[in-house]
């Protein structure tokens with residue numbers, strides 16, 4: 001479908017690469033219980049990952065198909081927006097094959113196999129989240145030729161699947177993959193000085209972000225069912241934001 005699909009040549013990973021996976025996996029194990037969202041944890045346990053060796057994408061894809069109906073595609077780097085949303089609407093999730101270098105343990109600018117597997121697969125086993133993700137992707141496909149619409153919808157993806165927080169028994173817990181796979185974000189998110197807004201699509205559309213810096217704000221959902229409901233009427237809201245500035249209602 002696109003030039004970014006590649007084969008994961010497992011023999012190309014070095015022992016240093018496996019060590020990077022192991023180090024990052026061990027860190028994750030330390031922070032899981034009681035800190036990240038239940039949905040993430042439940043999904044994570046279903047993956048049955050080997051903390052010592054980099055995952056084989058084909059094997060994990062077969063496993064995912066059995067447990068939740070998703071399959072995985074091996075990719076090299078970021079894929080075109082249209083292809084990405086198309087994959088998601090078809091229950092396919094792209095996994096970056098390379099792993100970060102040892103000097104990027106705390107922060108990797110580009111997605112890597114660790115981020116994609118640990119950050120994004122657990123929630124693909126959650127039915128309510130998947131309803132949101134697939135409906136969101138189908139809407140995004142309709143607007144994919146409009147750069148501004150893609151930017152605004154990208155903010156919604158960012159403040160949910162990457163940087164989302166859910167309130168569980170009054171406690172804020174991350175479910176977003178970019179928080180959970182970043183030790184810096186895990187500390188940042190706990191700071192009272194960083195605003196945690198109630199989830200609001202309009203607010204998110206008006207909130208730019210910097211993916212290379214620690215976040216200055218987050219958005220909190222109450223449930224994944226609520227997150228799904230937030231898509232009601234979103235196309236009208238989006239169209240309103242796409243109007244020229246002089247036509248926007250104040």
Ligand SMILES: [Fe+2]
Nearest residue numbers: 111119162177
């Ligand atoms: Fe990601």
